[in-house]
Amino acid sequence: MSDLLKDRALKKEKKMGKDGRPKDSxxxxxxxxxxxxHDDTRLPTENTYQLGPYKRHSxxxxxxxxxxxxxxxxxxxxxxxEWSRQMTKTLCDxxxxxxxxxxxxxxxxxxIVNIGQLSGQGMQxxxxxxxxATNDTxxxxxxxxxxxxGLAIVYVVYFE
Amino acid sequence: xxxxxAEDETTFVVEEVSKIxxxxxxxxxxxxxxxxxxxxxxTTNVVEQCLSQLSKLGKPFKYxxxxxxxxxxGAGLQTANACFWDNTTDGSCAVRWENKSMYCIVTVFxxxx
Numbered sequence: 038m039s040d041l042l043k044d045r046a047l048k049k050e051k052k053m054g055k056d057g058r059p060k061d062s063x064x065x066x067x068x069x070x071x072x073x074x075h076d077d078t079r080l081p082t083e084n085t086y087q088l089g090p091y092k093r094h095s096x097x098x099x100x101x102x103x104x105x106x107x108x109x110x111x112x113x114x115x116x117x118x119e120w121s122r123q124m125t126k127t128l129c130d131x132x133x134x135x136x137x138x139x140x141x142x143x144x145x146x147x148x149i150v151n152i153g154q155l156s157g158q159g160m161q162x163x164x165x166x167x168x169x170a171t172n173d174t175x176x177x178x179x180x181x182x183x184x185x186x187g188l189a190i191v192y193v194v195y196f197e
Numbered sequence: 198x199x200x201x202x203a204e205d206e207t208t209f210v211v212e213e214v215s216k217i218x219x220x221x222x223x224x225x226x227x228x229x230x231x232x233x234x235x236x237x238x239x240t241t242n243v244v245e246q247c248l249s250q251l252s253k254l255g256k257p258f259k260y261x262x263x264x265x266x267x268x269x270x271g272a273g274l275q276t277a278n279a280c281f282w283d284n285t286t287d288g289s290c291a292v293r294w295e296n297k298s299m300y301c302i303v304t305v306f307x308x309x310x
Contacts, residue, residue, distance in 0.1 A: 160267040
């Protein structure tokens with residue numbers, strides 16, 4: 038997310054579970070609040086009478102963008118905590134800018150980038166979406182080298 | 198025909214979404230240790246349970262739910278997201294849950310239609 042947005046970690050879960058036994062898990066919640074954009078008055082918009090998008094996103098094009106960006110930025114790098122923290126944010130911004138350049142109107146974009154260290158651990162990443170399958174879609178690409186892996190996911194959602 | 202909905206009918210409310218996520222995660226993997234052959238089913242269950250609870254809220258939103266379950270062995274993981282949306286109505290919520298053997302990160306994005 039951009040520097041303007043604050044990442045706020047809310048309170049941690051209490052250590053005791055609901056039935057009085059001590060829990061062995063903890064959870065934290067974080068969400069982002071943009072202090073500049075709290076417009077409580079939403080202007081009513083005019084009807085467009087448009088039933089669907091005139092131009093859709095092409096999944097292979099977005100996959101190509103992801104492949105290009107990930108390979109270019111991560112090819113010869115090794116995993117380091119501080120560097121990869123900055124790199125995930127940079128990659129998110131770069132990918133979002135490149136998808137916006139495609140100039141497909143009335144589409145919202147969500148970009149997720151994961152960079153992790155390869156050390157023999159097991160991991161599973163999955164996602165599900167509640168949306169309109171005729172208009173909305175996603176693209177993913179994963180990259181691996183000897184010390185790290187990089188995964189990028191882009192969801193594009195039509196704004197009705 | 199104009200329909201005026203109350204403010205919290207059309208904005209993303211973080212508290213109730215985070216509650217839903219925590220309940221889904223606890224119900225699916227609370228008290229378990231990481232098992233490679235079950236983790237696929239766990240992530241699917243967490244995500245599908247979250248999604249069905251979110252759709253029961255009945256709000257005019259499209260949802261994207263992502264779940265990462267990672268075994269604890271000292272490896273590092275960074276994750277970031279960037280979104281192009283309407284800040285007044287759309288939002289996201291990330292919950293990071295851990296126990297002795299694994300981490301679970303669930304992110305929900307809500308996009309108003």
